[in-house]
Amino acid sequence: MSDVNNEALEQAPIKLVMNQLPAIDVPFESPLHHVELAKIAEHGESQGGVVFRELSLGLLTLRCTPNAEQATSIEAILGVALPSKPLTSVSSASGELTVMWISPDEWLLQVPQDKAFELETRFFAEVGGHYSLVNVSGGNTVFELSGEDVVKVLKKSTPIDFHDSEFPVGKVVSSVFAKSGATICRTAEQSYQLVVRRSFADYLWLWLQDASKEYGLTVTC
Template identity: 45%
Template sequence: MSEAVKEAVAEPALVAIMEQLPKTEVPARSPLAHHTEVLSRPTHENPGVRLWENALRTHLALRGDAGSADFARGVEAATGLALPERLQCHQSGEWALSWVAPDEWLLTGPGDQALAMEMSLREELDGHYAVINLSGGQTMLRLSGPKARLVLMKSCPYDVHDRHFPVGKVVTTVLAKSQATIRRVGEEDWELVVRRSFADYVWRWLVDASQEYRLSLGHPE
């Protein structure tokens, strides 16, 4: 190892942590605002599928060694959630921690708490780990209703049958030729995390695929 490299390694790691939310003069805008702000479609009385965006949430990618007790303890201390097992998700209130890969998890929660949660994780964790704020890079869609599973059956190659995809499971797979992290929140309630740049495409795909099931756009209440 050269002297320069040794010095660089000896330096304490500098991590740029910043508040990524714009101040009030610049309103935050979701990648689907052009769809969700002008909802002109009629709302069905008894919709088979509901689709809405859970916009501007906190998305933090968390990486570390699942086998390390310190890492697991730190994550639990900061988030209040235990590290989920393979293809599982733990949820507590607004926060959800989903398994993505053997050394990677996705933490989602209220949009205005990204910085606070990141600071808290960095406070609790030590050693070899990474916390990355992806909030601006992806968005969350919600699909619910008795026919929501049929929409997913048309859109992705993964087996979403009850026996293969129980509540609480989370899977990253192909959705409409794009990619999504699909989580089953409830019996008829699904959460899709998609890339920001594909959000418009996925939205249009889901709207089209849901037409035959009496689609209602927008949040249920």
């Protein structure tokens, strides 16, 4: 007979959350590690019209249709309410956390990489009811594109309208991007964040190099 106490398990369901960063001394490997962005940043062009930076962020996908109770506890954890208006994003006062609207029952939470596990743990401890929260940091990476010619490069890659009247700061869209897909968020006047699939990171890096060739591409770290 098993000595696992099933009754106790049923009474207090344990939600297993694994820290995707096993230890501080285990380095996180970027999907673009082979590109050696740090070397390009040091020796490459410095006056380009497009500035590329890869961000290492913790990404969590939240799926739920929050009831009043869940909405309250989620807001208590995040410090901001989930944006219910389509295609919008909100950031916490410290700027540490960004919540992006993905679909009517889905949000993407962005936090510093080492905070993802803490946030996930808090969610399962404090939010009850039916919902799903998954750490998707390992499957995605974030590119930050900025510079005065950034919109020209984006226009080559996706059919989205980037005119100021259509795409204000804070707007977030998911769309096709080159032959892949991306979630694009405008973070500042001339700065956009692209959340892309890890497996497409290399392809998109090659695409962005080609698309920004005529404006000059600066890599920063």
